[in-house]
Amino acid sequence: MKRLYIVLAVIAFILLGVYSVRIDKFNFGGNTRYSDEEMKKMIFPNEFSKVTLYNVFRSKVKKDYNIPFIQGIDIYVTGLHSADIIVYEKSVVGCVKYMSSYMYFDKDGIVVESSNTLLEGIPVIDGLDFGRIVLYEKLPISNENVFKEMLDITQVLVGYGINVDRITISSDNNITLYIGNIEVYLGDSSELNGKVGELKDIWEKIKDLSGTLYLDNYNPIKDNTTYTFKKR
Template identity: 90%
Template sequence: MKRIYIVLFIIAGIILGIYSVKIENFNFGGNTRYTNEEMKAMLFPNDFSKVTLYNVVRSKLKRKYNIPFIQGVDIYVTGLHSADIIVYEKSIVGCVKYMSSYMYFDKDGIVVESSNTLLYGIPVIDGLDFGRIVLYEKLPISNENVFKDMLDITQVLVGYGINVDRITISSDNNITLYMGNIEVYLGDSSELNGKVGELRDIWGKIKDLSGTLYLDNYNPLKDNTTYTFKKK
């Protein structure tokens, strides 16, 4: 019986020793939607989740985490008390309002997330005619031309690093951007790269104004493109 107690004591000591070795230094990378502290709270919510051996095991298992807007997470234990956490965010270029939620889609028009929260820097697309939206499926937009224009303008904006509050696409495929107190009328989807490039170049001159910028007459063959800005 004494030998059993000794074995149990040794096992308890080993468990206690393992439990006492925890990650204290967390180095995050790749996260822009959440702060480091927010990611830490979601991935390491209690003492057990910080145990070093536990994180060695779960890093090998490639566990999936049900975190909004996050595609995946890799945890690399770099020492007894340290770990590097690499966050892979879902690629999102825009969203549409559907019932009481925002449905976020990627560059291919696939709905990748549903949330009641509107993310900063992600434009809301208005003027679209769609049916029932299903998560992880393509946005059900009946007009393929409108669908293509939507994807084109959102990707061009991402490419130029321009944040837009809202985008409207009319039934005749004319595009208008809404940026604070300024509306930017692009007209049809022709020469989108040039139009958005022009917007980027002149934004510093008009960003504090209120009115409508007309870029529908943009012509890449002209050296000095003229544009019209009407103040409100």
């Protein structure tokens, strides 16, 4: 019996030692939607989740953390008290309002997330005619041309690093961007790259104004493209 007590005491001592060795230095990478502190609270919500040995095992097993807009997370234990955490975010280029939620879609038009919160820097697309939206499926837009137009403009904006509050696509397929107090009328989807490039070039001149910028007459052949800005 005495031997059993000794064995149990040794096991308890080992467990106590294991539990006392925890990660307290966290190096995050890849996260833009959440701060390092927010990610730390979600991945390491309690003291046990910081135990080094637990994280060694956790790093070997694919785990779904169920964090909105996060595709996956890799944990690399780099020392007894340190770990690198690599965050893989879902690719999001726009969203549509559906009932009481924002449905976020990727560059292929696949709905990747549903949230009651509107993310900063992600445009809301208005003017689309769609049916029932299902998570992880393609947006059910009846008009394929409008669907392609929507994906084209969102990707061009991402390419130029332009954040837009809202995009409307009218029934005759004309596009208008809304950025703060400025409306940018692009007209149809022809020469989207050139039109958005022009917007990028002149943005510093107009960003503090209020009014409508007309780029629908953009002509790539002309050396000096003319545009009209009407103040409000």
